[in-house]
Amino acid sequence: MKTIVEIITENKRTNMDIIDAAGKIIREGGLAAFPTETVYGLGADALNPEASRKIYEAKGRPSDNPLIIHIADMEALEKIVLHVPTKAEKLAEHFWPGPLTMIFAKSGRVPLETTGGLQTVAVRMPNHPVALALIRAAGGYIAAPSANTSGRPSPTLAEHVAEDMDGRIPLILDGGAVGIGIESTIVDLSGGIPMVLRPGAITIDMLRDVIGEVRIDPGIEVNPSAHPRAPGMKYKHYAPRAELILVNGAREKVLEKINDLAHQAAESGKTAGVIGTDESCGHYRYGIVKSIGTRSDADTIAQHLYKILREFDQQDVDVIYSESFSAPGIGQAIMNRLLKAAGQKMIEV
Numbered sequence: 517m518k519t520i521v522e523i524i525t526e527n528k529r530t531n532m533d534i535i536d537a538a539g540k541i542i543r544e545g546g547l548a549a550f551p552t553e554t555v556y557g558l559g560a561d562a563l564n565p566e567a568s569r570k571i572y573e574a575k576g577r578p579s580d581n582p583l584i585i586h587i588a589d590m591e592a593l594e595k596i597v598l599h600v601p602t603k604a605e606k607l608a609e610h611f612w613p614g615p616l617t618m619i620f621a622k623s624g625r626v627p628l629e630t631t632g633g634l635q636t637v638a639v640r641m642p643n644h645p646v647a648l649a650l651i652r653a654a655g656g657y658i659a660a661p662s663a664n665t666s667g668r669p670s671p672t673l674a675e676h677v678a679e680d681m682d683g684r685i686p687l688i689l690d691g692g693a694v695g696i697g698i699e700s701t702i703v704d705l706s707g708g709i710p711m712v713l714r715p716g717a718i719t720i721d722m723l724r725d726v727i728g729e730v731r732i733d734p735g736i737e738v739n740p741s742a743h744p745r746a747p748g749m750k751y752k753h754y755a756p757r758a759e760l761i762l763v764n765g766a767r768e769k770v771l772e773k774i775n776d777l778a779h780q781a782a783e784s785g786k787t788a789g790v791i792g793t794d795e796s797c798g799h800y801r802y803g804i805v806k807s808i809g810t811r812s813d814a815d816t817i818a819q820h821l822y823k824i825l826r827e828f829d830q831q832d833v834d835v836i837y838s839e840s841f842s843a844p845g846i847g848q849a850i851m852n853r854l855l856k857a858a859g860q861k862m863i864e865v
């Protein structure tokens with residue numbers, strides 16, 4: 517299959533002819549990749565079981581790992597869930613469109629192929645003009661996982677999608693770099709106390725401010741032995757090909773340790789990658805050193821995380837050493853993704 521990449525935004529305007537063509541592909545049961553504010557998604561008609569199956573095939577994704585349904589308005593929500601809890605209504609008012617996915621009991625209209633066999637469904641209204649226009653053109657319901665092959669870092673540029681999906685899907689809509697860079701926060705509202713299954717740009721504190729008590733799935737905290745409840749969180753994920761090791765501790769000690777490790781790697785004939793920040797990069801003396809962003813604005817770190825992991829893959833490094841990032845705000849989501857990419861390997865200094 518030939519994959520066409522179309523520039524979808526010019527002078528901040530969405531090309532509606534291309535949106536219509538992409539919408540047609542999806543309505544007819546095909547796949548199209550598109551930008552959202554978090555990461556690029558790989559879209560198909562969420563209510564068509566055959567179309568959902570194509571997503572799993574293109575990604576090489578295990579079929580028990582459910583998909584998120586993307587909608588463009590609240591009316592669409594009522595048709596795919598059994599009921600909308602008041603807390604979900606409140607969260608939607610505050611955070612939709614935006615980087616928040618909510619889990620509900622599903623209605624009969626949603627095929628089990630889309631939910632990986634579950635009776636619950638994950639739903640999100642993305643905050644991106646291209647995504648919203650495409651959802652409308654496609655009939656209202658787009659199932660979309662991140663548009664990477666299973667296990668690789670999520671795509672934050674159309675080029676990343678092409679790297680993984682070239683020849684597997686007919687169309688990639690290129691809307692440039694995404695804004696946030698890591699996937700949406702997932703909160704389960706399908707029963708009991710709301711529980712965060714995946715941290716993201718909407719933090720637990722932001723959720724608590726709106727609906728009160730919110731728990732965090734023990735499986736996503738640093739303890740790797742607990743079993744996460746979002747099926748996708750149990751798989752090795754977001755991972756570069758090279759081994760990734762995090763180093764955590766006081767700033768000076770981290771710098772020293774990473775310098776030592778990168779030096780040792782060089783001595784033994786390996787190429788090391790080093791992930792530092794604008795503040796620290798000048799202090800690293802060995803290996804290929806990259807800044808992930810500035811510690812004065814953690815959003816910049818989220819934006820560049822997956823891009824940097826992919827760049828190290830292209831440069832064929834053998835091992836990557838990374839600084840770690842602390843938990844406030846989006847920092848929790850950054851650490852969650854880095855730890856998963858590292859297979860939980862972290863050295864304390």
Ligand code: TXA
Pocket residue numbers: 552554555556557558581582583584617619631634636637638640642660661662663698699700702713745746747748749
């Ligand atoms: O930001 C995002 O959410 C992006 C963009 C494209 O919208 N999408 C995304 O989808 O990250 P994906 O498929 O890569 O991750 C979806 C996660 C998986 O970990 C999956 O297991 C979980 O959501 N999930 C989906 N439905 C679920 C359900 N019914 N119950 C529990 N977890 C669910």
Ligand code: MG
Pocket residue numbers: 661662670
């Ligand atoms: Mg994903």
